[in-house]
Amino acid sequence: MNDMNDWCFACGPRNPIGLKLTFREENDVYLTNFTAGPEHQGYDGIMHGGLISTLLDEIMARYLYAQCLTAVTAKLEVRFRQPTPIREKLTISGWITSKRGKMVELAAKITLPDGTVTAEGKAIVAIKGDE
Numbered sequence: 001m002n003d004m005n006d007w008c009f010a011c012g013p014r015n016p017i018g019l020k021l022t023f024r025e026e027n028d029v030y031l032t033n034f035t036a037g038p039e040h041q042g043y044d045g046i047m048h049g050g051l052i053s054t055l056l057d058e059i060m061a062r063y064l065y066a067q068c069l070t071a072v073t074a075k076l077e078v079r080f081r082q083p084t085p086i087r088e089k090l091t092i093s094g095w096i097t098s099k100r101g102k103m104v105e106l107a108a109k110i111t112l113p114d115g116t117v118t119a120e121g122k123a124i125v126a127i128k129g130d131e
């Protein structure tokens, strides 16, 4: 882990075009909030699917980083359940579902203020050694 991690697109405080996510943990669930703007949309008013995937990827892989593990996403699956609107406060949550050696399986979701789930993710995240 080094200072260049400060440039992480999703959470790096130094990245001028990054999302600058900040995180918290509650009852073994890792959480962040994000409100997308027009610069994050694909179709008018709808968040770009690639960035939705980024939010889900980040909440899962970074949960392990927060546990002082160097972790990289080995597989990411996204289910876009319904359009994710811009200008609404999103809650992104992630949690561990199983561990198999150095591979950790996690799940995640994006929720609107009214509780609607717009997207779900599953990931296999690999714990890297000190090599």
Ligand SMILES: CCCCCCCCCCCC(=O)SCCNC(=O)CCNC(=O)[C@H](O)C(C)(C)COP(=O)(O)OP(=O)(O)OC[C@H]1O[C@@H](n2cnc3c(N)ncnc32)[C@H](O)[C@@H]1OP(=O)(O)O
Pocket: 005, 006, 008, 011, 012, 013, 057, 058, 061, 062, 065, 071, 072, 073, 074, 075, 103, 124, 126
């Ligand atoms: C403020 C600062 C913040 C700092 C920022 C912190 C947050 C960052 C969050 C961003 C997260 C990302 O996007 S990370 C960036 C995107 N991801 C990457 O770049 C990862 C690229 N891929 C890799 O490096 C590699 O493929 C690995 C490490 C994932 C796996 O390679 P490896 O270690 O050589 O392992 P390998 O021999 O291939 O496989 C070992 C065993 O794992 C299994 N295995 C391997 N891959 C998979 C897979 N996808 N799904 C299932 N199983 C798999 C194999 O079957 C094998 O089992 P067996 O047959 O032996 O039983």
